[in-house]
Amino acid sequence: MEGKTHAMIGVAVGLAVAYAHHAPVDKTIVLAAIGGLAGLLPDIDHPQSTIRRGAGVAGNVAFFWLRHRGLTHTLLALVLLGAASAYFMPGSLAMATSVGYVSHLIADMMTRAGLPILWPLSAKSIHLPPGLRTGGWLESVVFLLALGVAVVLGAGYLQ
Ligand SMILES: [Zn+2]
Secondary structure, three states: HHHHHHHHHHHHHHHHHHHHOOOOOOHHHHHHHHEEEEEEOOOOOOOEEEEEHHHHHHHHHHHOOOOOOOOOHHHHHHHHHHHHHHHOOOHHHHHHHHHHHHHHHOOOOOOOOEOOOOOOOOHHHHHHHHEEEEEEEEHHHHHHHHHHHHHHHHHHHHH
């Protein structure tokens, strides 16, 4: 899926983590930002992705060896990132990181290409319904749904 869809889903799940933790407004903004960034992070393996372009030359030097939809799109990467964030970050920030990351993996698995999610146990690409096309109209629906969830969760602070 496209960067803007991943970022919006990540923001929505970051807001959901904030809601679950009854976070104050300032922390909610941080959690939404972390969710959005973590939602973009797996695509650090693609030279044209939003997050890779954001990382500039340093990103190209550090991650040139990654194949797109390879290592960073596996349960192994999720477990490693989850463990590292749980170790280095306070609870809700670590949770927003892991949940943002997993939201990317689930969203990509809903595309026709799927992901080799069980690598290195299996190199087979696994996909979930509905098998949508990256950049297609169904992806726009996913984007709008995530935007709607984010607005509803964010609106709770206006009361
Ligand atoms: Zn991806």
